[in-house]
Amino acid sequence: MTNREKYVQVFVDSFSVNPDQLDENFVYQCVPEWDSIGHMGMIASLEETFDIMMETDDIIDFGSFTKGIELLAKYDVTI
Amino acid sequence: MDFITNLNSFSTRPCVTTQNNSYTYAEIIEFSESLASLFVNKSLVFLLCGNNEETLIGYLACLKSKSIPLLINEHLDEKLLANLILHYQPSYIWGTQLTNHSFSSIFSWGNYNLQKADIGIDHNFHDDLALLLMTSGTTGSSKLVRLSHKNIDSNTNSIINALKIDKLDKPITTLPFNYTYGLSIINSHLASGCELIFTDSSIVNKEFWNLLIQKKATTFGGVPYTYQMLDRFGFEKMDLPSITKITQAGGKLTKELSLKFSQICATKGIEFIVMYGQTEATARMSYLPNSYSISKAGSIGKAVLGGHFYLINSEGKKIETPNVEGELIYEGPNVCLGYAENSFDLSKGDENNGILHTGDIAMIDEEGFYYIKGRLKRFIKVFGNRVSLDEIESIAVENGFKCVCTGKEDKLIIVTEDNDAITPLKQTISKITKIHPTSISVKHIELIPRNESGKVLYNELNRLINL
Numbered sequence: 244m245t246n247r248e249k250y251v252q253v254f255v256d257s258f259s260v261n262p263d264q265l266d267e268n269f270v271y272q273c274v275p276e277w278d279s280i281g282h283m284g285m286i287a288s289l290e291e292t293f294d295i296m297m298e299t300d301d302i303i304d305f306g307s308f309t310k311g312i313e314l315l316a317k318y319d320v321t322i
Numbered sequence: 323m324d325f326i327t328n329l330n331s332f333s334t335r336p337c338v339t340t341q342n343n344s345y346t347y348a349e350i351i352e353f354s355e356s357l358a359s360l361f362v363n364k365s366l367v368f369l370l371c372g373n374n375e376e377t378l379i380g381y382l383a384c385l386k387s388k389s390i391p392l393l394i395n396e397h398l399d400e401k402l403l404a405n406l407i408l409h410y411q412p413s414y415i416w417g418t419q420l421t422n423h424s425f426s427s428i429f430s431w432g433n434y435n436l437q438k439a440d441i442g443i444d445h446n447f448h449d450d451l452a453l454l455l456m457t458s459g460t461t462g463s464s465k466l467v468r469l470s471h472k473n474i475d476s477n478t479n480s481i482i483n484a485l486k487i488d489k490l491d492k493p494i495t496t497l498p499f500n501y502t503y504g505l506s507i508i509n510s511h512l513a514s515g516c517e518l519i520f521t522d523s524s525i526v527n528k529e530f531w532n533l534l535i536q537k538k539a540t541t542f543g544g545v546p547y548t549y550q551m552l553d554r555f556g557f558e559k560m561d562l563p564s565i566t567k568i569t570q571a572g573g574k575l576t577k578e579l580s581l582k583f584s585q586i587c588a589t590k591g592i593e594f595i596v597m598y599g600q601t602e603a604t605a606r607m608s609y610l611p612n613s614y615s616i617s618k619a620g621s622i623g624k625a626v627l628g629g630h631f632y633l634i635n636s637e638g639k640k641i642e643t644p645n646v647e648g649e650l651i652y653e654g655p656n657v658c659l660g661y662a663e664n665s666f667d668l669s670k671g672d673e674n675n676g677i678l679h680t681g682d683i684a685m686i687d688e689e690g691f692y693y694i695k696g697r698l699k700r701f702i703k704v705f706g707n708r709v710s711l712d713e714i715e716s717i718a719v720e721n722g723f724k725c726v727c728t729g730k731e732d733k734l735i736i737v738t739e740d741n742d743a744i745t746p747l748k749q750t751i752s753k754i755t756k757i758h759p760t761s762i763s764v765k766h767i768e769l770i771p772r773n774e775s776g777k778v779l780y781n782e783l784n785r786l787i788n789l
Contacts, residue, residue, distance in 0.1 A: 279524040
């Protein structure tokens with residue numbers, strides 16, 4: 244799996260969404276599953292998938308599917 | 323004097339601050355009075371609650387006009403809301419959602435509309451009744467808790483006393499308005515003339531922390547999950563100079579985490595206060611004073627002013643010796659009048675006489691501090707919200723599933739004999755109850771253990787699934 248596929252899969256699993264829903268409009272609370280609980284679950288899942296440990300500032304700044312791609316670059320993960 | 327009347331004395335002080343707006347007490351009172359003037363007589367009002375000024379105005383308008391509000395989360399599933407409307411027939415709904423064809427909008431303020439029932443019914447309210455809260459925010463059960471003005475005023479005063487709230491305290495919202503603990507934070511700070519910061523952002527959002535820092539919030543409350551997240555964030559490294567006091571309630575924080583936060587807070591000069599409460603007690607019954615937060619970590623402390631605890635054994639006899647487990651009983655002026663299952667029950671008076679059987683198993687140590695050890699009844703707490711396992715079972719049955727529910731701490735476990743139902747069960751229950759899918763696990767077993775009369779043997783079931 245490419246990083247892109249892995250990244251998409253984390254969203255699909257965390258928020259029970261279809262991959263085609265994932266674009267720049269996919270933001271925090273746009274689906275009921277992406278609440279604070281879902282958010283932390285997604286972060287944990289990304290950390291496991293890419294073997295990284297995210298900083299608090301990045302966890303709270305992770306407001307959208309697109310923003311996440313930008314933030315993960317800081318951890319040398321190219322989506 | 324009741325706290326609603328008392329608000330007038332804070333006239334020019336700031337009352338509510340949001341990202342974009344701020345209002346003084348005088349403004350909030352004026353807006354709530356104009357809304358109150360629209361209610362014909364004492365009416366039943368459904369308040370669809372968010373952490374916003376509209377909700378506060380609706381709440382105060384009801385209390386001022388002696389109308390009876392039912393506080394409902396604005397995100398409650400539409401079907402569950404429709405069911406509540408059918409069940410209780412409110413005269414008004416105050417909220418953003420246009421919910422129902424039998425209601426017409428008659429007024430709007432901010433993002434909220436006042437919708438009036440086209441055909442209203444006259445409810446018969448008991449004189450003591452002031453407020454209705456839901457027993458469960460997620461299952462949308464029609465079983466409500468009936469609270470009186472005395473309940474609200476007494477608990478508000480006990481909390482102000484316990485936390486030494488003064489007018490310089492400035493809370494920021496972290497819990498839903500309709501949630502008993504969230505409402506208690508709002509009541510106790512309003513009654514003290516504080517400025518409240520309202521936001522629907524959560525602690526996982528940058529906006530929340532920016533607002534907290536920018537508006538210099540001094541305090542917030544959290545359920546165990548809030549503290550688990552703060553722990554993950556590395557609370558010890560977070561720079562929050564304005565915060566002076568934080569509280570924890572809504573479920574049992576592990577002793578380890580409780581101790582960890584007590585120690586971090588001690589170094590940071592923040593008071594950390596663990597509390598214990600239930601909707602049936604108008605929110606909070608006990609607190610562990612900050613000075614004991616380390617030495618008595620894991621304890622819920624002692625009863626708030628005006629209340630007291632004791633323990634009873636399975637025969638209903640008082641337990642007099644320390645370190646013996648029994649059911650925790652609370653007595654105090656904040657114990658609710660009782661429950662309502664339908665609109666006729668709104669005319670009922672006080673059925674509890676100030677005594678609450680908490681359903682929690684607890685013990686007391688030699689120095690009089692209480693510790694929660696477990697639950698007597700079939701409830702679990704998911705992210706601070708009480709979830710009745712029996713209610714989840716009925717929801718599943720209503721949706722065509724054959725299953726039973728069990729659980730432990732914050733995890734809901736659904737057990738079914740139908741292998742094909744595993745995925746749809748999880749999706750359906752999560753969708754209806756808004757319980758996050760990660761907190762639900764569905765297990766398959768060949769045969770659910772039952773006794774001769776068909777009653778589920780839950781202890782046997784838990785053993786079979788290794789719970």
